[in-house]
Amino acid sequence: MKIKVTVNGISYERDVEPRTLLAYFLREDCGLTGTHVGCDTSSCGCCVVVMDGDKAVKACTMFAVQADGHEILTVEGLAQAGKLHPLQQAFWDQHGLQCGYCTPGMILSSYVLLKHNASPSEADIREGLAGNLCRCTGYQNIVKAVQQAAETLRQPAGAGV
């Protein structure tokens, strides 16, 4: 089936089998391997991407054909003109990762969390990221990173970072 998906602002027209999962479409058909596949059973959140700007979805639990005509944001689409997105910078600054496998999903779930709640409490962040598993950090630094990014993103455009 022919589908057209806008990924990180670029339109990808591909012929896919209906059973192709969005995560594999992104990795294998679009060559965007920043979307990781962890548990493969919609538990771990490594494969989270953003659909239509404000919805975090597990790309291992959605067919690519369902994304036909929609916009997807993956971790590759966050940095602009060589400058890291405030969330990426915050994960770097706060050491919000060790092995990095969960990081794309963590960052994109956080991206949607901050879209809906610009000033989340620590509890809001921990609850908001409950669908994303990290086996290295113990979450402390991930929470700090999201707090830093929230603060940066609350600054007027042009300030901060």
Add this chain to the structure above:
Amino acid sequence: MIPAAFEYLRAHSIDETCAYLQQHGAEARVLAGGQSLIPAMRFRLARPAVIVDINPVAELNYIRPDGAVLAIGATARDVEVERAPWIADRRWSLLADVSRVVADPVVRQMGTVVGSLCHNDPAGDWPATALAGRASVVVRGKAGTRIVSIDEFLVDSFTTTVGEGEMAVAVHFPVPDDRTAGSYQKVERKVGDFATAAAAVQVSLDANGTIRHAGVALSAAGPCAVRVEEAERALAGQKPTAELIRAAADAAARRSVPQGDLRGSVEYKKHLAGVLVARGLRQALARLGVQL
């Protein structure tokens, strides 16, 4: 783990969905949020030959008051309940509670209320909630539309009264009066795991503080969600007391017929069902200003 091949059909209206379902019969499955169906297909527990995607059906995407009921359309997501403007009203506290504990926050952005009812997982959250809230399901088929009480709708594990060529288009929750509150109590090993046990409770009081009626239901307590009729009968017409809550909890523990597994033994889960019903009743009553 890639699903078996299937034919993908995209529907744009209820009529088109029903036409596809009538054409393909038992071979076809409806895809809404997909958060249960797609994992089942990946594990090859489900191998539908035809998938009818209802996500583009605009007329199914709503949550709205409809006279005496709150109507939730087949593609309305869990997160839309969680963020609904009326959700903080205590009358809807059962729905408010459950909408925060279904699966995990990412799954809730795709998962649907009606899909959860149709999947009818023994440990699902919405079936018990619908029982306690006395919901009904709107089913559309060749012969027209029928409205089925949730008790009749939930038949057995992963089985409902939706037949071949039919689809569930909405669930209706009766709008509770303003002396009503609820509670959803769930114990899970970690976020996103199936419930070890869960209880859904909704209580309506008379002006004089007597319980007018109560809805009490359990999840992960048998082949599918169960209504604890003995507890509901015991509560109705009584003044709420600690003894009454204990009697309802004991009835729930007796009614629970869980399976022993890694999450706990039969004995533990039966005990837990009673504890969760007691906690739920206390919280619902506290929301109505009655501290016990």
